[in-house]
Amino acid sequence: MAGLTERASARIAERLEPLMGAAHDAASDPQVKSARTTVVVGRLLGAAFLICFGTGVYSHLLQDPLPWLPMPTRPVELYRVTQGLHVITGTAAVPLLLAKLWTVYPRLFTWPPVRSVSHLLERASIAVLVGVSLVEVTIGLMNLVQWYAFPFSFRATHFALAWVLIGALAIHLGVKLPVIAKVWRRPTGDRADATGRFVSRRGFLVAVGAAATSAVALTAGQTVPALAPLNVLAPRRMGVGPQGLPINRTAAQAGVTETAVAPDWVLTVTSPTGSRDFTLEDLRALPQAEEVLPIACVEGWSQSATWRGVRMVDLLAAADAAEPTAPLRIESLQERGAFARTEMPPQYARDPLTLVALELNGGTLDVDHGYPARIIAPGRPGVMQTKWLRRIEVTA
Amino acid sequence: MRAARGLLIAVGLGLAAYGGFLVLTEIDPSQWIGIAVWVGAAILLHDGVVAPVVVAVGLGAASVRGRVGDRGVAIAQGALVVGAILTAITVPALVASTLGNPNPTILVGSYGIALAVIWAVLLALAAIALRASRIAVVRAARAARTK
Numbered sequence: 001m002a003g004l005t006e007r008a009s010a011r012i013a014e015r016l017e018p019l020m021g022a023a024h025d026a027a028s029d030p031q032v033k034s035a036r037t038t039v040v041v042g043r044l045l046g047a048a049f050l051i052c053f054g055t056g057v058y059s060h061l062l063q064d065p066l067p068w069l070p071m072p073t074r075p076v077e078l079y080r081v082t083q084g085l086h087v088i089t090g091t092a093a094v095p096l097l098l099a100k101l102w103t104v105y106p107r108l109f110t111w112p113p114v115r116s117v118s119h120l121l122e123r124a125s126i127a128v129l130v131g132v133s134l135v136e137v138t139i140g141l142m143n144l145v146q147w148y149a150f151p152f153s154f155r156a157t158h159f160a161l162a163w164v165l166i167g168a169l170a171i172h173l174g175v176k177l178p179v180i181a182k183v184w185r186r187p188t189g190d191r192a193d194a195t196g197r198f199v200s201r202r203g204f205l206v207a208v209g210a211a212a213t214s215a216v217a218l219t220a221g222q223t224v225p226a227l228a229p230l231n232v233l234a235p236r237r238m239g240v241g242p243q244g245l246p247i248n249r250t251a252a253q254a255g256v257t258e259t260a261v262a263p264d265w266v267l268t269v270t271s272p273t274g275s276r277d278f279t280l281e282d283l284r285a286l287p288q289a290e291e292v293l294p295i296a297c298v299e300g301w302s303q304s305a306t307w308r309g310v311r312m313v314d315l316l317a318a319a320d321a322a323e324p325t326a327p328l329r330i331e332s333l334q335e336r337g338a339f340a341r342t343e344m345p346p347q348y349a350r351d352p353l354t355l356v357a358l359e360l361n362g363g364t365l366d367v368d369h370g371y372p373a374r375i376i377a378p379g380r381p382g383v384m385q386t387k388w389l390r391r392i393e394v395t396a
Numbered sequence: 397m398r399a400a401r402g403l404l405i406a407v408g409l410g411l412a413a414y415g416g417f418l419v420l421t422e423i424d425p426s427q428w429i430g431i432a433v434w435v436g437a438a439i440l441l442h443d444g445v446v447a448p449v450v451v452a453v454g455l456g457a458a459s460v461r462g463r464v465g466d467r468g469v470a471i472a473q474g475a476l477v478v479g480a481i482l483t484a485i486t487v488p489a490l491v492a493s494t495l496g497n498p499n500p501t502i503l504v505g506s507y508g509i510a511l512a513v514i515w516a517v518l519l520a521l522a523a524i525a526l527r528a529s530r531i532a533v534v535r536a537a538r539a540a541r542t543k
Contacts, residue, residue, distance in 0.1 A: 027451045095481045098446070105447045127439060128412075134438035135431075141485060145492035145503060151430030152423065160418035161431075167412025174404030177397060195466065198454030203470035210474060211481035218482065218510075232510040233486050241501035250499050 017111055024109035032196035032204055038103040039183045041208065045096040046169060048089045049133070053166050055086035059298060060159055062381050065327075065345050073351045076378035077304075080296035083381065084223035087300025088216055090140045095211035097133055099204070122175055129168035132161050144299050145235045222301040236301035242366035245305050248297050248382055251367045254334040256388045260367050267356070267373055271321030271394035278315070280372045283358060286310045286318055291353050297382040307376045309357035312349055316394060324349045326396035330375060333388040342384050348377045349394075356389065468529020472522035479518045486511055 027033075062071055062079060072078060114120045136158065143154050150157075173180070194201045221231025221238065228238045236246045251257045259265070266277040289311045296302035316324065327343040334340040348354055354377040358365060365371040370387025377385065419428065453476065461469050489507045497503055 026455065027447070091485055094485055095477070098481070101442060101447065102450060105443075105451070108443055108447075128435075130442070131435035131439040134442055135434050138438065139434075142488045142492075145488045146497060146499075147488050147492040147495065149491075150434060152427035152434075156418070156422045157427070157431055160415050160422060163415030163418060164412050165415075167408045167410065167415055170404050170408030170411060172408075174401045174408060177401045177404065181397065198458050199470055199473050200466065203474065207470075207474035207477040211478045214478055215481055215485050218514075219485070232505055233482065233489065233507065234505070235489055235492075235502050237504045240504045246501040247499060253498055 013112075020109040020111050020113075024106050024111075027109070028106035029197040031191075031194035032199065032201045033103045033106060034194075034201075035179050036183050037201055037204070038100065039180055040205065041096060041100045041103060045093060045100050046173070048093040048096055049165065049169060051089045052086055052093065052136075053162055055082040055089075056159070056162055058082050059086065059381060062379075063298075063384065065343070070347055071345065071379075073347055073353070073378050076353065077294055077296075078379045079381055080223065080294045080302040083296055083298060083300055084220070084302055087140075087144065087223070088220050090137055091215050091219055092212045094137050094141075095208050095215060097137060099208040101130065125168055125171050125175070128164065129172055132165045132168065136161055136165055146299075223296075223303075234301070235299070236297075238301075238303050242368050243305075243361045243363055245295065245303055245360065245369065246297075246301060247368045248299070249337075249387075251371075251388070254332075254337065254388065256333045257367065259333045260371055260388045265372055267389050268391045269315060269319035269321065269394070270391070271316070271319060272396065273320055273322070276319040278318075280358070283310055283315075283356065283373060287314055288358075289314075289355060291355055291376070293353065293355075293376050293378055295376075295382050295385065302382075306361050307355055307357040308359035309355040309373065309376075311352055312354040312356060312375075312377075313352060315356055315392075316349070319394075321394040324394050324396070329391075329393040329395060330386045330389065331391040331393075332386050333390045339383045339386065342386050344375070344377065344384070348380060351378060353378045356392075463530070463533065464526055465529035465533040467532075468526040471525035471529075475518040475522040475525075479515050482514055483511060 059079070059082065061069065065071060114123065139150055139154060139158060142149065143158070148154065192201065196204070199207070215233075217227060217230050218232055219234040221227035221229065222234035222236040225238065231237055239245075241247050251260055266279050267283065268275060268277050270276075287310070288308055290306060290308045292304055292306050294302050294304045310318075313323075324346045327345050328349045330342050330344055332340050344354075354375070356373050357370070357376045358373055360366070360369050365374060370389070373389045374387040375385050375389065419431070423431070453473075457469050457473055486507050489503060489505065490511075493503050493507060
């Protein structure tokens with residue numbers, strides 16, 4: 001039996017070897033698909049992945065704060081920048097990733113496919129790195145348009161695989177460090193303007209650069225005002241939405257079309273010392289403040305807007321609540337959804353810029369923007385800017 | 397070098413292990429198979445479809461470089477790369493537009509029209525470059541003959 005398997009595998013290898021050799025020769029181009037080109041593109045891709053990872057972890061920390069790690073409330077545009085960068089860099093990573101894979105594709109057909117245990121582990125780690133990288137950018141792009149065609153939850157998977165990706169990347173760098181160091185230390189002999197079999201190296205790098213630049217230029221306008229006129233491919237457009245502002249979730253989607261406009265609506269503020277109900281008239285009778293703060297969505301679009309309403313500190317004082325030292329619990333009229341109930345760390349609750357907003361851009365809040373009252377705080381993701389407020393609880 | 401390599405690999409193993417731990421603890425077991433299928437399918441789709449198509453295009457470009465000229469072929473290839481990448485990043489918007497979304501502030505662009513315009517511009521650019529490059533090659537050949 002063992003002999004049979006051995007003979008069979010020998011015959012398969014005999015057939016496969018020339019095929020793999022032919023595939024390798026068809027795809028290879030030692031001059032342009034060189035270690036140097038791979039290092040040049042890989043460096044950019046590595047930087048892009050690190051930016052995505054850092055900004056992604058930051059976004060998760062804002063959504064699931066660690067009690068011992070206070071998050072900054074200034075600059076007010078901080079999250080707008082980090083999350084905008086996350087999506088812009090992730091978009092630019094598509095051409096960089098494909099370019100990186102293009103330079104190393106011939107190596108897929110290495111013969112023999114496995115030389116040793118360490119070689120097997122190296123190839124396995126590369127398979128993980130490649131597969132996870134492709135999935136991360138793909139589901140990231142799909143999430144931007146809310147196309148959930150994958151059989152797993154986006155948020156948890158995108159986060160968990162990001163750690164796998166960065167880990168596999170570090171392993172890959174460790175394995176390849178001698179090759180990288182060699183390219184960096186001395187000239188490798190392959191010329192910067194190598195003609196190449198398929199394309200010159202310069203032509204290849206210019207094409208990849210042009211692809212990355214145009215991909216960013218035609219989409220980043222959903223968060224960078226200067227690029228807004230070029231925005232033809234992004235899912236969102238600045239100024240498009242009720243009161244000139246996009247929305248993440250409509251009142252109908254949240255199932256609050258009736259409760260949000262109910263005449264008996266009140267906002268309940270509770271604290272260890274008591275509880276008080278505020279009608280919309282009560283809220284309007286409190287001192288009103290106006291602030292310019294951005295809405296910055298996890299999906300990478302953002303826009304600045306003028307909000308008017310009651311400062312959170314004034315509202316809590318009117319309810320006779322002490323200055324919060326623990327997270328506020330904030331409830332929406334929305335019954336379902338992960339963000340129907342959120343927590344606001346005390347530094348945001350005490351921030352004078354944090355409003356319970358009643359107006360947007362000079363008019364009463366549209367029901368899709370959270371009428372009768374919503375949270376708007378500096379530096380927080382849009383999903384935490386709870387709309388259709390029902391209850392605010394001061395826990396300590 | 398040895399220490400740096402060891403450190404990178406050790407840190408990488410730790411980070412990847414934490415990712416694996418997150419998959420095991422934060423994601424429902426019923427979703428694990430789906431994640432594994434997507435990661436595997438991504439590799440197969442790239443290595444088995446996308447990359448071979450790109451190799452075929454490269455071989456085609458290599459075969460006409462002599463007749464058309466390096467410059468024209470390089471510009472045409474660049475236009476193809478830019479068009480393919482812009483199409484790839486817009487596929488989700490195209491598909492999601494056909495599925496519809498109850499939120500009127502998402503998918504507000506005309507993505508099909510935008511891509512059609514982008515491709516028209518890129519193809520025109522490629523055609524001009526190829527023609528100019530071919531004319532230069534023919535002239536150079538003629539000049540070489542008459543010398």
